Amino acid sequence: MDEDERLVRAFRGGEESAFAALVIKYREPVYRFVRRMTGNHEDASDLTQEVFVRAYRSLRQFQGRCRFKTWLLRIATNACLDHRARRREPLTLEAVEELAAPPEHGPEVVAELRERWQEVWEAVQALPGRQRAAVVLRLYGGYTYGEIAEILDCSEGTVKASVFAALRKLRARLGAPVKD
Amino acid sequence: MQETHCQRYQDRIVEAVTGPVPAEVMEELHAHLSGCPRCRAQWEAFSEVVARLREVPEPRVPPGFWEELDRRLQGATRGRRGGWQAAARAAGLAALVAFGVLSLASSPHPPQDTQVVSPSVQALLPQVAELARVWGAAMDAKGEPR
């Protein structure tokens, strides 16, 4: 039994602090994922809360058929897909300002970098929900296709198709020519 | 014929440029790429897009957000066995105690909150303990975050 399984078991046995430990352990990956999915902190903060509240309420029904982290990311994905974003506009410039630019660069280079990042953020935001989830999990989370299939509750073949379709769209949008 | 043969590698090219792939898949792909300029061009084009996507740095967690999340979760999960906050705080305090940060001399009786965390749960926290310690210290520094 790994650490998460022990914590889940302890929580189910009535130990509330075990859930606190799970929050501390996974709040950052959950936040980063929903932030990449929504593109802004406001929505990401609401969704992070929602994910842990949903987890808290349903942890007693968690069957342990997959790892806790996979289960939690599935909740996060569903929360993002359910979410009717209050802010549909793409990432604002102020939000791009938040991203740390390498300190060794001058202001012109930084401005140029931020413009490039903005383009990327907008392109990712424009993807359909499940394709966006697959790409974010793969590229920024480093998950295998098998893990993503578990998180998205679909086959590996569907994950392959989603990531492929998403990459083609991103490639078309971000300027690289599509010739095939 | 070649068309169909190459299509088989399209998914694998995307898989390989976006993250970890099983070694045998990578080997087979490399073998094909070395003899197929068309797929090599695909590989390069997709690699370029992935490099652009990865250029964007990780979004920062705004300062104070974890404390805010803690308060919000407290509100949302209130009512069960003393609520989340007491337990969360206890997890931090328990870690502080475990790390010997709280001086026994200045505190002959450990804070009441630590009683919420059983020694058995404390023992489950090796990886979490450091995070909990930092978190607990931040909460202590700011006083009761209510």
Ligand SMILES: [Zn+2]
């Ligand atoms: Zn080929």
